[in-house]
Amino acid sequence: MLTFWKSTVGKKLLMAATGLMMIFFVLAHVLGNFTIYFGWINTYAEHLHALPALLWAFRLFMLAMLGLHVFLGIQLSWENRAARGEAYAMKATRRTTFAAKNMIWTGAVIGAFLIYHLLHFTVQVIQPEFAARANLDAAGHPDVFRMLVLSFQSLPMAALYVLAMIALLLHLTHGIQSFFQTFGLSNDNTLPVTQKTGTVMAALLFIGYISVPIFILIGLLSV
Numbered sequence: 001m002l003t004f005w006k007s008t009v010g011k012k013l014l015m016a017a018t019g020l021m022m023i024f025f026v027l028a029h030v031l032g033n034f035t036i037y038f039g040w041i042n043t044y045a046e047h048l049h050a051l052p053a054l055l056w057a058f059r060l061f062m063l064a065m066l067g068l069h070v071f072l073g074i075q076l077s078w079e080n081r082a083a084r085g086e087a088y089a090m091k092a093t094r095r096t097t098f099a100a101k102n103m104i105w106t107g108a109v110i111g112a113f114l115i116y117h118l119l120h121f122t123v124q125v126i127q128p129e130f131a132a133r134a135n136l137d138a139a140g141h142p143d144v145f146r147m148l149v150l151s152f153q154s155l156p157m158a159a160l161y162v163l164a165m166i167a168l169l170l171h172l173t174h175g176i177q178s179f180f181q182t183f184g185l186s187n188d189n190t191l192p193v194t195q196k197t198g199t200v201m202a203a204l205l206f207i208g209y210i211s212v213p214i215f216i217l218i219g220l221l222s223v
């Protein structure tokens with residue numbers, strides 16, 4: 001059994017399964033961010049923290065998913081590189097895309113973004129003067145809305161987030177399509193459909209995420 005998970009197929013299945021968990025997370029997170037448009041983001045954030053034990057169990061689960069995904073991603077990338085080195089007689093004739101070729105790099109950018117983002121909005125040590133926990137709203141909730149608005153009113157900060165979301169867009173464009181392929185849900189006939197599904201889903205997530213910093217930057221959301 002263990003040898004199966006150590007095989008390339010086993011690793012790809014685990015990559016796809018852990019990737020799917022993270023897709024669910026980014027989907028849920030973007031929907032959570034949308035509460036900003038209804039004036040509920042502080043209440044929403046308060047509810048997220050209402051059950052600390054559950055929150056920490058979820059965080060540890062997601063950390064395990066991320067750790068496994070990164071570890072296997074690096075391994076598979078090394079294996080691919082070694083295989084390419086050997087395949088001297090077969091020059092790459094397969095059609096590939098910029099997103100597919102750079103999964104390891106877009107993944108690394110997302111990883112670096114994630115560390116920055118957690119320090120920024122969760123630990124709140126970047127721009128501590130805007131920290132939600134230090135500024136309560138009228139209802140006594142940490143003012144996440146104010147923290148986001150004051151942060152993204154700065155062009156460099158908004159630009160940093162938009163650039164990171166471009167890496168997410170590229171990573172998911174190939175990642176989602178690759179997920180269908182790994183689970184055998186894609187063949188020669190359905191490939192164009194699964195490719196389009198990956199691109200459309202990634203683009204919708206991209207637009208959803210960048211809408212918050214952009215709306216704040218152009219003054220459509222303000223304190």
Ligand code: HEM
Nearest residue numbers: 026029033045059114117121122144161168209210212213
């Ligand atoms: C413009 C885009 C984004 C905005 C505005 C945003 C906003 C936020 C905010 C306000 C929080 C803190 C919520 C709270 O605890 O009160 C947060 C937490 C978090 N965000 Fe984001 N986020 C963005 C993109 C992303 C992306 C793309 C990812 C993943 C790749 C991500 C992963 C996380 C994680 C893991 C947390 C910590 C959740 C926890 O407390 O356990 N975020 N985000």
